[in-house]
Amino acid sequence: MFRNQYDTDVTTWSPTGRLFQVEYAMEAVKQGSAAIGLRSRSHVVLACVNKAQSELSSHQRKIFKVDDHIGVAIAGLTADGRVLSRYMRSESINHSFTYESPLPVGRLVVRLADKAQVCTQRSWKRPYGVGLLVGGLDESGAHLYYNCPSGNYFEYQAFAIGSRSQAAKTYLERRFESFQESSREDLIKDAIMAIRETLQGETLKSSICTVSVLGVDEPFHFLDQETIQKVIDTFEKVPEEEEDAGEGEAEPEAAPGAAGTGEQGGSGDQDVAPMEM
Amino acid sequence: REETSDRERGRGAIGVSEKMTFTIPIENGNGVKNAEADSQRTLYPYVTGTSVVAIKYKDGILMASDMGGSYGSTLRYKNIERMKAIGKHSLLGASGEISDFQEILRYLDELMLNDNMWDDGNSLGPKEVHNYLTRVMYNRRNKFNPLWNTLVLGGVKNGEKYLGMVSMIGVSFEDNHVATGFGNHLARPILRDEWREDLSFEEGVKLLEKCMRVLLYRDRSAINKLQIAKMTEEGVTVSEPYSLKTFWDFKAFTNPTVGAEGSW
Numbered sequence: 387m388f389r390n391q392y393d394t395d396v397t398t399w400s401p402t403g404r405l406f407q408v409e410y411a412m413e414a415v416k417q418g419s420a421a422i423g424l425r426s427r428s429h430v431v432l433a434c435v436n437k438a439q440s441e442l443s444s445h446q447r448k449i450f451k452v453d454d455h456i457g458v459a460i461a462g463l464t465a466d467g468r469v470l471s472r473y474m475r476s477e478s479i480n481h482s483f484t485y486e487s488p489l490p491v492g493r494l495v496v497r498l499a500d501k502a503q504v505c506t507q508r509s510w511k512r513p514y515g516v517g518l519l520v521g522g523l524d525e526s527g528a529h530l531y532y533n534c535p536s537g538n539y540f541e542y543q544a545f546a547i548g549s550r551s552q553a554a555k556t557y558l559e560r561r562f563e564s565f566q567e568s569s570r571e572d573l574i575k576d577a578i579m580a581i582r583e584t585l586q587g588e589t590l591k592s593s594i595c596t597v598s599v600l601g602v603d604e605p606f607h608f609l610d611q612e613t614i615q616k617v618i619d620t621f622e623k624v625p626e627e628e629e630d631a632g633e634g635e636a637e638p639e640a641a642p643g644a645a646g647t648g649e650q651g652g653s654g655d656q657d658v659a660p661m662e663m
Numbered sequence: 664r665e666e667t668s669d670r671e672r673g674r675g676a677i678g679v680s681e682k683m684t685f686t687i688p689i690e691n692g693n694g695v696k697n698a699e700a701d702s703q704r705t706l707y708p709y710v711t712g713t714s715v716v717a718i719k720y721k722d723g724i725l726m727a728s729d730m731g732g733s734y735g736s737t738l739r740y741k742n743i744e745r746m747k748a749i750g751k752h753s754l755l756g757a758s759g760e761i762s763d764f765q766e767i768l769r770y771l772d773e774l775m776l777n778d779n780m781w782d783d784g785n786s787l788g789p790k791e792v793h794n795y796l797t798r799v800m801y802n803r804r805n806k807f808n809p810l811w812n813t814l815v816l817g818g819v820k821n822g823e824k825y826l827g828m829v830s831m832i833g834v835s836f837e838d839n840h841v842a843t844g845f846g847n848h849l850a851r852p853i854l855r856d857e858w859r860e861d862l863s864f865e866e867g868v869k870l871l872e873k874c875m876r877v878l879l880y881r882d883r884s885a886i887n888k889l890q891i892a893k894m895t896e897e898g899v900t901v902s903e904p905y906s907l908k909t910f911w912d913f914k915a916f917t918n919p920t921v922g923a924e925g926s927w
Contacts, residue, residue, distance in 0.1 A: 484798050485791035492783045526784035 397509045407513060408506050411535035414515035418461035420548035420584040421448055423519040424558065424577055425530040426568040429601035430521030432459040433577040435548075435584060436594055449598050453478040454605035455488045456522035457598050461548035462535075463515035470514060474498060491522025495531045495539050503537030517547045523600060546580060553583040570601060571617075574609070578617055590618055704808040708760035710734055712745045713884040714846030715756035715815045716874050718858060719824045719839045720867035723895035724817035726756050727871040729879075730904055731886035738886055746892045748899035750775045753789040753818035754892055755796075758843040759831065760811035767810060770799065789818025789825040793835070801833025813843040819896050842874070845882040850874035864893070876907050 392398050393406035400406060419437040423430065436445035449459045450471040456478060460467030477497055481489035498518065505511040518533040532547065533539045544562045546554035557580050565573065577597060582590045592614035600606040710732045717726035732740030745764065746756040749771050757764040774795065778787045787795075793816040803809050809831045817826045827837040840854040853874050862870065868891060879885045887909065892901040920926050 484795055485787065486794040487788070487791045490783065490785040492785070493781060524785055 395509060396506055396512060405506060408536045411513035411515050412517075415462040415517035415535065415547055416549060416551075418464075418516075418548045419446075419448070420546060420551050420554060420581070421459040421461045421517075421519055422544075422546045422551075422554055422558075422577055422580045422584075423459060423521050423530045423532075423542070424544040424562075424565055424573055424580070425521060425528045425542075426565050426570070426573050428528055429570050429573055429599060429604070430457070430523070430528050430530055431573050431577040431597065431599050432457050432519060432521050433581050433595055433597045434459050434461075435581060436596055449596055449608070450475075451598075451606045452494075452520075452522075453482070453488060455524070455600060456491050456494065456520065457600055457606040458521070459519040459598075461517050461519075461551075466514045467516040467518065470498065470501075470516065470518060473501065474520075488524070490524035491520060491529050491531070492524060492526075494522070495520055495533060498533050499537050499539040502533065502535060506535075506537055519545060519547060521600065523602065528601065544576075544580075546584070548584075550584040550586060553586070554580040557583045570599065570604075574599065575617055575620070578614065579621065590622055591615070592618060704806075705760075705763070705811055708763075708811040710740065710761045711811075711884070712743060712758045712761055712764070713882055714842055714844045714850065714878055715745060715758050715813075716842040716846045716850045716854075716871055716878075717756060717815045717817050717826055717840065718854060718862070718867060718871065719817075719826050719860075720862040720864065721860075722864065723819040723824055723893065724754060724826055725864075725867045725871055726754055726815060726817055726892045726894070727875050727889055728756050728758070729875070729886050729889040731884065731888070732761050733884045736883075738884065741886055741888060742904075744890065744901070746890060746901060748892075748894075748901070749792055749816075749818075750778070750787060751898060752786065752820040753792045753816060754894040754899050755792075756815040756817075756843075756892070757812045759813055763810040763812050767796070767799070767812065767814070771796075786820075788820035789816060789827075790820075792816055792818070793825070793827040793829065793837075796829050797833060797835040800829050800831060800835075804832045815841055815843060817894055819894055822896060845878055845885075846874070849877050849881055853877065872907060876909065879907060879909060 389406060392400040393410065396405060396407035419435045421432070421434040423432045432449050434448045438445040446464050448461070448464065449457060451457055452471065452474045458471055458474060474494060477494055478489045502514055505513045513535040515535060517535065520531045520533060522529055530542050530545065531539050532542055532545050543565050544558040546558060561576060565576070568576070574597060578595065581595045585594070588594070592611045595614065597609045597614055598606060599609060712732055713729065715726065715728040717724060726746055728745045730741060730743055730745070731738055732743040743761060745758065746754060747768055749755050755771070757767070771792065775787065796814055796816060800810060811831050813831060814829045816829070819825070825837065826839065826841060827835065828841040828843070829835040840851065840858050842850045854870070857870055871891060875889055879887055887906045888904050889907065890902050890904050892899060
């Protein structure tokens with residue numbers, strides 16, 4: 387009930403010990419379109435839903451290559467995401483230049499988190515409104531991290547962020563125990579199936595999603611439309627029937643999702659604010 | 664800007680700090696105007712170490728150097744260790760200015776400390792250390808304030824052997840056998856003929872001793888007190904100092920001017 391009094395400044399605590407501006411920034415992440423990451427012992431797959439402003443425009447880029455061995459998928463304010471990707475590329479290339487060796491992804495993620503934390507403790511700044519799924523390889527194997535606007539970071543076997551990500555998370559929770567030993571192909575298939583969960587009935591086509599892979603002996607790269615369509619074809623043999631099943635699962639998620647947008651006010655109904663993707 | 668990048672953390676190494684600003688000397692015909700400028704940069708070395716020789720062998724790296732520190736033509740210091748272990752995976756040997764070598768050891772100490780503090784299963788191996796040193800040496804050279812050393816960096820990590828060299832002007836490369844200073848002229852030819860991929864430890868030591876003996880005979884800044892360091896997957900061991908047997912009763916040494924009276 388005190389929310390409105392203590393949410394003007396990022397440097398103002400609420401009586402219950404919360405920084406509301408930071409929490410609002412995390413809401414921005416939930417408004418963006420879904421991004422999913424999964425990892426096995428040797429590979430990391432990042433996938434996202436392609437969202438376009440209108441039928442006339444091309445879709446927003448949400449997955450960026452940071453280096454041959456690191457990729458990042460974003461959800462939230464894509465402009466903030468682009469700036470942070472540039473920072474990550476810069477850190478990675480500087481490390482490569484000095485040490486002629488790839489920057490361990492765990493160390494990059496800590497620097498990113500420290501950078502985000504600064505914005506939660508300066509009155510003239512605002513937190514970054516973007517969540518980052520950072521996937522990468524280092525000496526100790528494949529890793530997937532999630533970086534929050536709050537400056538926290540967590541390591542995951544699999545994770546989903548953005549709107550309707552709960553459906554994808556439910557799917558991933560059922561299957562994550564098998565991911566560590568998964569083959570590369572199975573991992574990609576699982577990623578695309580998780581994407582399907584967030585679509586809530588829309589037809590799953592290769593044009594609607596972007597998938598990227600990186601692994602031991604496989605530098606970061608995007609999968610082309612053909613490859614993705616082939617994977618889709620293996621489990622979407624009868625599109626109509628699959629859709630019904632998908633819709634049933636996704637239904638309970640729709641209600642809380644709408645409630646979330648209603649509370650935000652500014653975003654209004656189904657329309658997403660122009661700067662968010 | 665609040666970001667800390669590796670570049671900024673290594674600032675001390677490249678020489679950016681309040682005291683070490685480098686002022687350009689101004690010449691006006693009567694000598695250099697701002698004399699402090701000159702006293703701040705390295706013009707010539709004072710206490711120097713002579714050659715370091717290193718080879719790859721079956722299990723890793725072998726490196727040899729003597730323990731002398733010359734002060735010009737005086738063999739002044741006889742207990743200087745010119746080879747040091749860097750972290751778990753690397754071994755650094757240096758010839759040239761000893762104080763600059765000690766400075767480099769301080770930079771590497773800081774580097775390895777920060778690397779260990781991450782405690783995340785990743786560690787800087789010999790290739791990374793070699794590259795870091797190349798950057799440091801080259802950057803100092805560009806400021807006309809070199810670290811007056813030639814460095815030999817060897818190591819083993821995850822079964823891979825690495826041996827490289829960096830000079831004071833930032834020239835850097837890797838090879839199966841490297842040497843500094845006089846070693847380039849006297850030891851490398853021997854190594855080019857006799858080095859093999861699968862030398863055993865004993866064979867490697869014998870080969871290095873052969874090189875060091877030639878250097879002892881012919882390099883006047885060499886002393887007969889040397890150490891041999893071994894670097895394998897298990898770690899680094901630097902031997903106790905010992906001397907080589909030398910033979911001075913060659914006829915040519917007993918009467919060197921027999922063929923040319925009056926010469927020396």
